[in-house]
Amino acid sequence: MKLSQTPITTHSYNGVSFHLKRDDLLHPHFSGNKxxxxxxxxxxxxxxxxxxxxxxxxxxxxxxxxxxxxxxxxxxxxxxxxxxxxxxxxxxxxxxxxxxxxxxxxxxxxxxxxxxxxxxxxxxxxxxxxxxxxxxxxxRSTIAEAGIALLAKEVLVWKTTEQVNNLVVALPSGTGTTALFLHKHLKQHGIEVVTCACVGGTEYLISQFEELGEQCFPTILEMDYKHHFGKLYRADFEVWNALKESTGVEFDLLYDPLMWHCLSRWLPKNEDKSLLYIHQGGLIGNESMLPRYQRKFGA
Missing domain, CATH: 3.40.50.1100 (Rossmann fold)
Structure with missing residues (x-):
């Protein structure tokens, strides 16, 4: 059973090139950050x-x-x-x-x-x-650190092998466990981790970080409006569809759209950075989310 060494592919979205760590390919039932x-x-x-x-x-x-x-x-x-x-x-x-x-x-x-x-x-x-x-x-537990440390190691090996400069790693957060431990293991190598709070706001996410006993946190990106977890937003559905059309890869409907909204504001100010996005799986959840979106907004 393969739980490491997932591929990293290169794509373009809205005219911006980025790399994608395909952790959604780890296992059909046991994939991504889980x-x-x-x-x-x-x-x-x-x-x-x-x-x-x-x-x-x-x-x-x-x-x-x-x-x-x-x-x-x-x-x-x-x-x-x-x-x-x-x-x-x-x-x-x-x-x-x-x-x-x-x-x-x-x-x-x-x-x-x-x-x-x-x-x-x-x-x-x-x-x-x-x-x-x-x-x-x-x-959300310290038992998660070992697996995420391995993910960080894979990122570092790829960065060195491909000679990628100014690397920034991006991923959305629920409990924030993956983003927190990635930051812990990548910061010493000069790699910034950026995330966003999908469940609750920034203060809630920071409280989740603190409960895991860490004192140094990843960068948290924010939108200028309240985004309610699980609520259907036309803009989220449009981003999800556009990502799929641009990359040929299906993303999660619950977490990824908000992260890409945040990145759309962050990227123009960070054109010198090389972006690596962590695909965290969660695609089985689309089986129930997608019909909800289609009923509300059409196919």
Missing amino acids: ARKLMRLLELEDASITHLIGYGSAQANSLLSLAALAEMKGWQLEFYVDHIPHWLKENPIGNYRQALALGAKVIPVSDVTDEDLHPEAYIKAYRLSDNCLFVPEGG
């Missing part, structure tokens, strides 16, 4: 572990990656959610559908307790035991 974050767990040898425990949205990319990891390791995934939409139960799609096919148990907290608890609080109260391995939402 595969990098969970690499240490894939290598873990502990016969006492029987259950993998996680939480988040019923359509989260992390759900499918954790389901794939559990299936590979012979563990049972219990993934706790606040709720599962009725329509999704009736017509499973995207990450939820594929996770169920891999044997995951997706459990609304209200099904297992009468207490009004957040999924994380329920897990910490009732599902932490010696045979359970707990992974925080989105893989």
Whole structure:
């Protein structure tokens, strides 16, 4: 199973040339930043572990990656959610559908307790035991550093081999774990990492960085308007379509458009920089996002 050495290709978008690290090609179910974050767990040898425990949205990319990891390791995934939409139960799609096919148990907290608890609080109260391995939402944990350090090493080798000057690495952030550890391992080599806050704003993203115990952060790009996570924006759909048409590569509909909006403002002021964009996968989520966009804005 290949979890490293993904190709780097060169493309053009809006008249700007950029390089693309194709981490979406790591594994059909276990790709992008989630595969990098969970690499240490894939290598873990502990016969006492029987259950993998996680939480988040019923359509989260992390759900499918954790389901794939559990299936590979012979563990049972219990993934706790606040709720599962009725329509999704009736017509499973995207990450939820594929996770169920891999044997995951997706459990609304209200099904297992009468207490009004957040999924994380329920897990910490009732599902932490010696045979359970707990992974925080989105893989936001120090266990992620090893896999992301390997990604940073691949970037450095490519930069040296291809003699790329003034390199800047760009990627969008949910919890910010990947951007933070890439910055940690690339800053000493003079490589800037730029990101944007897709879930919450800049202050929320910085708080996520701080919870991982780091003091030096990547550059956070911002737009001059509030961008609500999961909301459908015509401009996002247009950017996504334009990227696909320009590059021949499908990007994630939830995170990548906002990052490219930010980069469209950043690039004209940084024409001397060589841009490497990290493709973090998440394409299974497009299975549910794309029909929503098409219903609202047309094909």
